[in-house]
Amino acid sequence: MKSYSLLTLLILIGCFVNAQNKYEREYRIRKSQFPSTAMDLIDDTLDDAKRIRFYRETDSTKISYEAKFKKDRLWYSVEFDEDGTLEDVEILIKEVDIPSDPLEKILKYLDNSFTKYRIKRIQQQYPISKEEPTEKTIRNAFQNLILPSINYEFIVAGKKDKEYFDYELLFGSDGSFKKMRKTLPPNYDHVLY
Secondary structure: OHHHHHHHHHHHHHHHHHOOEEOOEEEEEOHHHOOHHHHHHHOOOOOOOEEEEEEEEEOOOOEEEEEEEEEOOEEEEEEEEOOOOEEEEEEEEOHHHOOHHHHHHHHHHHHHHOOEEEEEEEEEEEEOOOOOOHHHHHHHHHOOOOOOOOEEEEEEEEEEOOEEEEEEEEEEOOOOEEEEEEEOOOOOOOOOO
């Protein structure tokens, strides 16, 4: 009986540790394969957008859809769940776009968490909330407003112990740490060797 409880405990620990990893793959799809409810929501914003691309993401826990495009010299990523419900709007930014106090907190956290690191990408994230209508979140994102509800998503190649891994870190608008997950490297299935 003891061996069964020990085995169960080890399996639960393995599931918990594995839940901290992000096994996400992104596949480009046609506009016709994108959820129609999602298209209805962002169709007006795509009128003056350039380089519009549609993606289907498979994660270790869910499937989502993403529209990426360039509008007003900014790169946007609008993410939807499998049903076409908006999850968040992200804008590709640089360090100089983050206010100095939150940036200082974030960099201090990165210095303490990694022996070495390199920031690969930063996104300003406008998540959907129950207090705010979806249209208002979209409007705030396209106006590029710095609000207390936004998050900063950092993709970092970091060294812990003796190995480098890619990590996705999420910080609040005040620079407070929210969560960190390991990510897989980009998918290069299209490359022929």
